[in-house]
Amino acid sequence: xxxxxxxxxxxxxxxxxxxxxxxxxxxxxxxxxxxxxxxxxxxxxxxxxxxxxxxxxxxxxxxxxxxxxxxxxxxxxxxxxxxxxxxxxxxxxxxxxxxxxxxxxxxxxxxxxxxxxxxxxxxxxxxxxxxxxxxxxxxxxxxxxxxxxxxxxxxxxxxxxxxxxxxxxxxxxxxxxxxxxxxxxxxxxxxxxxxxxxxxxxxxxxxxxxxxxxxxxxxxxxxxxxxxxxxxxxxxxxxxxxxxxxxxxxxxxxxxxxxxxxxxxxxxxxxxxxxxxxxxxxxxxxxxxxxxxxxxxxxxxxxxxxxxxxxxxxxxxxxxxxxxxxxxxxxxxxxxxxxxxxxxxxxxxxxxxxxxxxxxxxxxxxxxxxxxxxxxxxxxxxxxxxxxxxxxxxxxxxxxxxxxxxxxxxxxxxxxxxxxxxxxxxxxxxxxxxxxxxxxxxxxxxxxxxxxxxxxxxxxxxxxxxxxxxxxxxxxxxxxxxxxxxxxxx
Numbered sequence: 376x377x378x379x380x381x382x383x384x385x386x387x388x389x390x391x392x393x394x395x396x397x398x399x400x401x402x403x404x405x406x407x408x409x410x411x412x413x414x415x416x417x418x419x420x421x422x423x424x425x426x427x428x429x430x431x432x433x434x435x436x437x438x439x440x441x442x443x444x445x446x447x448x449x450x451x452x453x454x455x456x457x458x459x460x461x462x463x464x465x466x467x468x469x470x471x472x473x474x475x476x477x478x479x480x481x482x483x484x485x486x487x488x489x490x491x492x493x494x495x496x497x498x499x500x501x502x503x504x505x506x507x508x509x510x511x512x513x514x515x516x517x518x519x520x521x522x523x524x525x526x527x528x529x530x531x532x533x534x535x536x537x538x539x540x541x542x543x544x545x546x547x548x549x550x551x552x553x554x555x556x557x558x559x560x561x562x563x564x565x566x567x568x569x570x571x572x573x574x575x576x577x578x579x580x581x582x583x584x585x586x587x588x589x590x591x592x593x594x595x596x597x598x599x600x601x602x603x604x605x606x607x608x609x610x611x612x613x614x615x616x617x618x619x620x621x622x623x624x625x626x627x628x629x630x631x632x633x634x635x636x637x638x639x640x641x642x643x644x645x646x647x648x649x650x651x652x653x654x655x656x657x658x659x660x661x662x663x664x665x666x667x668x669x670x671x672x673x674x675x676x677x678x679x680x681x682x683x684x685x686x687x688x689x690x691x692x693x694x695x696x697x698x699x700x701x702x703x704x705x706x707x708x709x710x711x712x713x714x715x716x717x718x719x720x721x722x723x724x725x726x727x728x729x730x731x732x733x734x735x736x737x738x739x740x741x742x743x744x745x746x747x748x749x750x751x752x753x754x755x756x757x758x759x760x761x762x763x764x765x766x767x768x769x770x771x772x773x774x775x776x777x778x779x780x781x782x783x784x785x786x787x788x789x790x791x792x793x794x795x796x797x798x799x800x801x802x803x804x805x806x807x808x809x810x811x812x813x814x815x816x817x818x819x820x821x822x823x824x825x826x827x828x829x830x831x832x833x834x835x836x837x838x839x840x841x842x843x844x845x846x847x848x849x850x851x852x853x854x855x856x857x858x859x860x861x862x863x864x865x
Contacts, residue, residue, distance in 0.1 A: 387429040389442035392449040399442070401471030405494050407486075408466050409443040410454050414838055415462040416776055417817060421481055428486035439490045460834050461816065467493060475541040489544075497539040498548040504558045510549050516608040517576040518592070520550040530595050531571050537597040538604070545619060546604060573600070577610055586610040586655070606666075611658040612651050614638065615668040623668050630665045630697035632721065635679060638671035650691070653714040657721060665695075665721070684732055693717055695724050699811040700731040734808040745788030747800040751807035757800065758824055759810075764797045764853050765824040766835070766844070769804040774818040783841050790845065796826070796854045826853040 391399055391408065400406050409425060411418040429441035444450035446459055457466065457473075465477035467490075479489030501507050501519065511517050520535040539548035551558060554569070573592040590607055594600045609615075615623045615633060623631060634654055637643050651669060658667040672679065672692065679685040683694050683703050691712040693704040704712075704720040723729050735751025742748055749757050749767065758765055768784060770777035788799035804815050813822060813832060821835035833851075837843050849856070 387433045387441070388426060389440055391442050391444045391453070393452045396444065396450065396453045397471065400468045403440055403468070404470060405474075405490075406440045406442055406468050407477060407490055408468060409441070410446050410450070410457065410459045410462065410464045410466070411443055412447050412462045412836070413445065414447075418463045421463050424481060424483045424486065427483035428490075431483065431487045432490055435487070435491060437494055439494050441486075441490075461836060469540055474537075475544075478544070493543065497536070497543040498550045501549050501551040501558070507549075507551065507558050510547070511576050511578075513547065513578055515547055515578055517578070518546060518548050518573065518604060519576065520548075520571070520573045521554055522550060522552055522571050524552050529571055531573065534595055534597040534600050535573055538600045541597075542601060542604065545621075546608065575604060575607060584652070609668060611655045611662060612667045612669060615670045617674065620670075623666070630695050630724070632665055632667050632693060632695050634667070634669045634717070635672040635675065635692040635694070636669065637673065638669065654717070657714075657718050661721060661725075664725070682734070684734060693720055695720075695729075699809070699813075701733075701808070702729045703732045734806070736803065736806050744785075745792055745799065746784050747798055749800050749802040749807075751809065754802070754807070754809055757798075759829045761798070762826055763795075764826045764848070764851070765822075766797070766799050766848060767822045767824060767832075768801040769809070769813070769815045769818065769820040769822070770801055771805050771818040772803060777819045780819050780839055783839065783844070786841050787844050790841070790858060791848070794856050796856070797848060797852060823847070823851055825851070 389399060389406075400408065409418075409421070411421075425441065425443070432439040432441060444453055446454035446462065457464075467474045467477055477489070479485055498520070499510065501510060507519075510519070518539070520532065522529070522532050522535075535548075535550065539546075542548075555572075555574075575590045575592055577586060577588055577590075587610075592600055592603050594603050609619075609623070612634075613619075613623065623633075632654075634650065636647070636650060638647055640647065647669070654667055654669070658665075661667075670678075679692065683692075683701055685692055685694075685703065693712070695702040695704075702724055704717075720729075733751045735753075738750060738753055739748045747757065758767060766787075768777075768780070770780075784799055784801065791797050791799060802809065804818070804820075809815075812830075814834075822832045823835050824832045835847065837847050845858075
């Protein structure tokens, strides 16, 4: 079962199963758990790095245990309960409860560094006005909880601890056992409320005259507090950077407008503030319908070109993205960027007057091979609008695993050629756009798209041999079928 891991030596990794999972993780203040499948190539690649990290972290101070769960047999039920949809998946647990998905490096030293930070206190203790001023005077947002006394138990404090544990990798947390008044900070808060409270402070560089310097987090539950921080840490118009872009991009419940310009704070401060203040005015009107952010056009040059099809120029640019769809504000020489033109772009979007930009290869002239080729512009027609079951591969031309899978998909498609109700298809995910809810984080990624549930595609996590794929399709097919016997085929 664990042959490739046994050979590498995994004595420092705790092996978890359906029988001991809950009991074992409850023993540890913090534990990192890898969910894997024996056949998974990415898991095999991670194995020696994970084993090395486990040995190093076992002797670190404080020690941090690493564990794994084999998801195909001994830990099958646990993996279902934890919602594991791909391998390897790494999760952090604290005192027996899920804390956060691991999103750090996948090499030994990176895992060690990341988990040592996770094991350190998630919130800095503030004991004086000087420490508070130093903490807030930073280029990043700060979340500070004011609590009555050390050791006090409250719903708000418990939520703050859980939230700081989960979000520590991307946000700064601190706590004090005094009120803002006693620490000399009541004057910068928009209100002075007695009792325990949590505040989100905006850093100076993100603060405009139209933004509040601090916002009180009134939500008392950990999930609600996390949601509030994600949606408010940037102010009305946030500065989207590589360190925080995932929080902007994960806001999928509403459209997001991204304004691209040269964000050099030392050279272009006046220009940045000019545009930010004008975007804030638009944001105030549309904040319930759209989020707004600014990005540096040099840092995101690749995104502008590859994602939005914009060839880098000195011009200011604006785009809107929502649920995988992208809308580009096209400018002509007579109508360059202005606050009025930007507002018009937002209005045109909500009036449905802008067509979505779609990155797509050309439609294949010949698409008669057993494995059908899908491109961005044919995705809806071939995958979402047809009345057939589809097994769709998202691949990258340079991917070695994709090249190994290709002849197996060809053989599979040939065996199913007589079945008009099932389609085997492929799409180059590096050259074509595709809609939500398809998510591709590695190659190859396979999705099963049922004929009767096109809005609920299922990521395939089974074996990659022809027999594995065929068995899966026969079990999942909307219209049951049997393959012709070899005798009949002759």
